[in-house]
Amino acid sequence: MTNKELADLIYPNINKTVEDYEKMYPKRNLKEGAVVSRFAPSPTGFVHMGSLLTTLIERKIPDETDGVFYLRIEDTDQKRSVENGIQGIVNDLKNFDIKIDEGVIGEHEQIGNYGPYIQSERKEIYECFAKSLIEKGLAYPCFCTPEELDETRNLQELNKERIGYYGSFAKCRDLSNEERARRIKNKEPYIIRLKSPGNYENKIVFNDLVRGKIIFPENDLDVVLIKSDGLPIYHFAHVIDDHLMRTTHVLRGEEWLSSVPVHVQLFNILGFELPKYAHLGLVMKIDEETGAKRKLSKRKDKEAAVSYYHEKGIPVEAVKLYLMTIGNSNFEEWLNQNPTASINDFKFSFNKMSASGSLFDLEKLINISRNYISRLSAEEVYNRALKYTEEFDKEFYNILKKYKDYSISMFNIERTIKKPRKDYTSFSDIKNYTWYMFDEFFNKEINYQFQTINDIEEIKKILTIYIDKYYNYEDDEQTWFEKVKELSNELGYAKEVKEYKENPDNYKGHVGDVSMVLRVALTSCSMTPNLYQIMKLFGKERVVDRFNLIINK
RNA sequence: GGCCAGUUGGUGAAGUGGCUUAACACACCGCCCUUUCACGGCGGCAUUCAUGGAUUCGAAUUCCAUACUGGUCACCA
Numbered sequence: 001m002t003n004k005e006l007a008d009l010i011y012p013n014i015n016k017t018v019e020d021y022e023k024m025y026p027k028r029n030l031k032e033g034a035v036v037s038r039f040a041p042s043p044t045g046f047v048h049m050g051s052l053l054t055t056l057i058e059r060k061i062p063d064e065t066d067g068v069f070y071l072r073i074e075d076t077d078q079k080r081s082v083e084n085g086i087q088g089i090v091n092d093l094k095n096f097d098i099k100i101d102e103g104v105i106g107e108h109e110q111i112g113n114y115g116p117y118i119q120s121e122r123k124e125i126y127e128c129f130a131k132s133l134i135e136k137g138l139a140y141p142c143f144c145t146p147e148e149l150d151e152t153r154n155l156q157e158l159n160k161e162r163i164g165y166y167g168s169f170a171k172c173r174d175l176s177n178e179e180r181a182r183r184i185k186n187k188e189p190y191i192i193r194l195k196s197p198g199n200y201e202n203k204i205v206f207n208d209l210v211r212g213k214i215i216f217p218e219n220d221l222d223v224v225l226i227k228s229d230g231l232p233i234y235h236f237a238h239v240i241d242d243h244l245m246r247t248t249h250v251l252r253g254e255e256w257l258s259s260v261p262v263h264v265q266l267f268n269i270l271g272f273e274l275p276k277y278a279h280l281g282l283v284m285k286i287d288e289e290t291g292a293k294r295k296l297s298k299r300k301d302k303e304a305a306v307s308y309y310h311e312k313g314i315p316v317e318a319v320k321l322y323l324m325t326i327g328n329s330n331f332e333e334w335l336n337q338n339p340t341a342s343i344n345d346f347k348f349s350f351n352k353m354s355a356s357g358s359l360f361d362l363e364k365l366i367n368i369s370r371n372y373i374s375r376l377s378a379e380e381v382y383n384r385a386l387k388y389t390e391e392f393d394k395e396f397y398n399i400l401k402k403y404k405d406y407s408i409s410m411f412n413i414e415r416t417i418k419k420p421r422k423d424y425t426s427f428s429d430i431k432n433y434t435w436y437m438f439d440e441f442f443n444k445e446i447n448y449q450f451q452t453i454n455d456i457e458e459i460k461k462i463l464t465i466y467i468d469k470y471y472n473y474e475d476d477e478q479t480w481f482e483k484v485k486e487l488s489n490e491l492g493y494a495k496e497v498k499e500y501k502e503n504p505d506n507y508k509g510h511v512g513d514v515s516m517v518l519r520v521a522l523t524s525c526s527m528t529p530n531l532y533q534i535m536k537l538f539g540k541e542r543v544v545d546r547f548n549l550i551i552n553k
Numbered sequence: 554g555g556c557c558a559g560u561u562g563g564u565g566a567a568g569u570g571g572c573u574u575a576a577c578a579c580a581c582c583g584c585c586c587u588u589u590c591a592c593g594g595c596g597g598c599a600u601u602c603a604u605g606g607a608u609u610c611g612a613a614u615u616c617c618a619u620a621c622u623g624g625u626c627a628c629c630a
Binding site for chain 2: 040077079216253293433481518
């Protein structure tokens with residue numbers, strides 16, 4: 001029985017040839033040096049921080065070279081799929097402003113000429129290539145059961161031999177085609193394996209974009225190509241898809257580095273040109289329980305999913321900025337020199353990429369976020385806070401919406417100066433800093449603590465005299481503060497803190513203590529932005545009203 | 554265990570044989586500014602680049618060995 005006959009027996013309905021597919025998916029007509037890259041996740045519903053970093057770069061190089069970035073879904077393992085898992089990924093990319101040129105753009109939507117871009121829809125293509133390998137004697141059906149495979153593995157471990165399906169351990173490798181046909185007709189379950197032409201004693205040289213030259217032993221494992229469910233294993237799908245979709249650059253995590261020999265071999269025997277590879281260091285974290293460094297995990301770490309940042313209201317730009325500081329070591333310095341520039345203006349380079357996995361630093365991300373928000377205009381803060389709260393805090397959303405101009409003025413406090421305030425680390429943080437500015441949230445029950453001056457009669461006296469004698473809404477800031485000083489003086493408090501510190505026995509306290517009474521009476525908080533500006537923002541009536549709440553208590 | 558990669562302060566890191574008594578940023582700690590907070594300013598925070606050896610007039614930078622960390626060895630990706 002010939003290999004051709006065997007191939008026909010296994011895949012009787014495959015009529016297309018390898019050449020047909022080559023013609024269907026021709027080399028892309030792009031300018032010299034254009035990069036074609038892709039993001040190829042399983043449809044698990046969410047994007048991991050490490051993947052986002054990879055994706056950022058996968059999007060960036062085509063941007064820099066007039067290339068193409070596409071999204072492919074790798075759903076050859078049913079266990080990894082979740083309902084609407086594709087949409088979740090598409091949404092995450094959309095939230096992070098990562099434009100998809102081609103491929104999957106929705107749960108049931110695809111665009112582009114190199115599709116389908118969902119692997120489960122490409123079954124025939126993989127079968128065609130598998131068939132062609134069988135015909136050439138480079139692949140064969142394997143009837144070993146999982147139990148048998150376990151057995152040989154245990155044996156190999158026991159004898160300290162290299163683990164895997166190779167050489168004499170590859171029991172089905174040298175079956176006759178007649179035997180194979182008989183067992184197939186006998187309905188025995190089987191998978192398709194590569195008949196590896198490699199020799200473990202040989203070395204292959206591989207050039208990685210971030211790691212440089214790496215030398216591996218040649219692959220001699222008869223790896224699985226097609227599983228018993230008829231779908232391909234990652235290695236086979238990767239090689240066929242990235243060739244047919246004409247991918248030029250494959251970026252992926254370091255965990256793939258050890259499968260490179262398999263991939264190189266597959267590209268070779270199929271006669272495909274090897275794409276350029278970049279294996280990125282993993283994003284790590286210190287495990288709280290064990291204290292050991294480990295991969296940031298989707299299951300254990302909430303901060304691993306990029307949707308976490310969307311929900312937290314951390315600006316996507318900040319997340320990207322942070323990721324780029326990990327991605328390219330010279331990025332941060334560049335950003336410091338060009339604080340208002342966009343990531344698009346930065347030129348990415350692989351050799352500025354660190355090969356070692358870096359510990360994820362949420363503190364740093366938050367700092368970047370804080371700085372980013374501080375540079376936004378009051379209108380931008382307002383609009384983005386509105387957008388955020390619309391999705392995650394309806395109550396606050398309605399308030400912001402109701403008091404639009406007021407809110408913008410509020411966001412403008414100490415914002416238009418050269419070194420603006422940096423209160424908010426995220427859009428979810430805003431309410432924590434501003435709630436007392438809204439009567440709807442302000443607590444009229446006065447159960448909060450005053451600071452140094454806490455005798456209620458003294459407080460009432462300060463507020464009463466202030467309203468009656470000193471408070472004038474029209475005052476400019478300097479006059480306003482002069483009056484607070486005069487008020488302090490009248491009641492026996494030092495006009496200057498320094499004076500008080502020099503002769504503490506001469507005074508009841510100092511102007512700061514008096515200001516604090518005004519501050520707390522007005523806001524119920526001891527920490528607020530500039531008090532004068534808050535009073536300006538509130539308007540005379542509300543200032544007096546809030547003071548009266550205490551005076552009349 | 555085999556194979557592969559990585560190893561510069563608490564963190565991200567610069568550094569490609571002399572300009573390094575190791576840049577910058579985050580965190581931390583002081584001091585200053587200041588009516589609170591935040592901001593800002595100034596200063597501190599690795600005499601040492603995992604360890605040992607070799608090459609060299611000279612090494613964080615080159616070479617070798619060891620150690621440690623991570624990845625991988627599935628009909629998962």
